Amino acid sequence: MSGEPALEPARHREDDPPPMIEVGDVDVHLGGVEVLSGVSATVGEGTFVGLVGPNGAGKSTLLRTIAGVLAPVSGRVLIDGTDVHTLSARGASKLVAVVPQDTSLSFAFDVRDVVAMGRTPYRGRVRTGDPVGRERVEWALSRTETDHLAERSIADVSGGERQRVVLARALAQDAPVLLLDEPTSSLDINHQLRTLELVSELVSEGKTVVAAIHDLNLAAHYCEGIVVLSDGRVLESGPPEHVLTEGVLEEAFDTRAVVTRHPVTGSTYVTALPDRPEATLGHVHVIGGGGVASRLLYLLSGAGYEVSVGALNEGDSDLETARSLGLEAVAIEPFSPVDEEARRTVSAAIDRADVTVIADVEVGTGNLANLDCARRASSIVVVEERPFEARNYAGEAGRTLYDAISGRGRVVEESEVLSAVSSTIEGEREV
16 A cells, blocks of 8 residues: 555444545556556446456556555545545455455365455454454355355355355455456356346445446446446446447447347347448348337348338337438338338338348237238248237237248347348358
């Protein structure tokens, strides 16, 4: 720790308001190399903020600086108005708990003993004891679902289990600020979600959390704010929907991406795209409506396919998306059924298409003609996120048409559409 004198913060009680973190114009050098330059960010009281950016952007360095482990060359970090770099190591540990990216341990302690290490800041030099320590350790084991591992050696648990044990150690530390460096990197998808759900619960209970997260969609779903780091600088910060844009992501990660809303959760959803080819990969006709096809239109167009869509009523968000992308679209009057002229236009588009994609669309008597036209398609990909019964308002006629189409098509989830379309077209060309 830098700074004199080394201080201890006032004890943060559970009924105290959560602390605010203020990072002000921080520069950090490591080995003579500038790693952070002029970084400023504010983490509001009791909020969950995600750090995102490419490898080497400075995410881990920023977390270590907030924790007081690394001293900045200039600038300062305030937690609850106190410069963390004026605190003693023990004092800083009572204020900030860290879950590092590297969870390896040198000795084969039992899991319970590892978690109990989080209580070190509360133990006096003359072993005065820690009256609440045992209770907090058991609570931390329970909250992280590692209590069944308590008697096992840390050397005998998996990487994902060890990551949760180290999180338990940080919770036992009982600090109001929690910093996590890639907390889900070694976890399967189930435990990724459970870990971030737990972190969200902790925020609602009064903690302030900053986490470096490599998965942009998890960050967008769980974090109230996002800070994008690139080359040691803050490129953008704010709510996920304002920060995670195609332009920011291209500048930060040097990659093309489509940013839409997840159809189920409504949160910002990012899909990376391959480099656009010089020539189109083929023609795809999309049957959608009600906004369910908008993301597919972005994905297919961005990936290099010629895309047509329809028939869609004026005012439909899928139609607006198609027009914003400059796609061929078959439009009909608002609230009108698909008429004969529109049916002929849709049929012609399907005849020209290499693949027809049917989105997870709701089907009624007004757009039943779209499905009827799809029966003439040479190749079909059906996107099914919800059971058809939950979106069928055309009765037996709708069920019969859908069964006929899906029976001769490839049924996939939305995340599989690009690969399904690509493999279908490649298969046709090989025949």
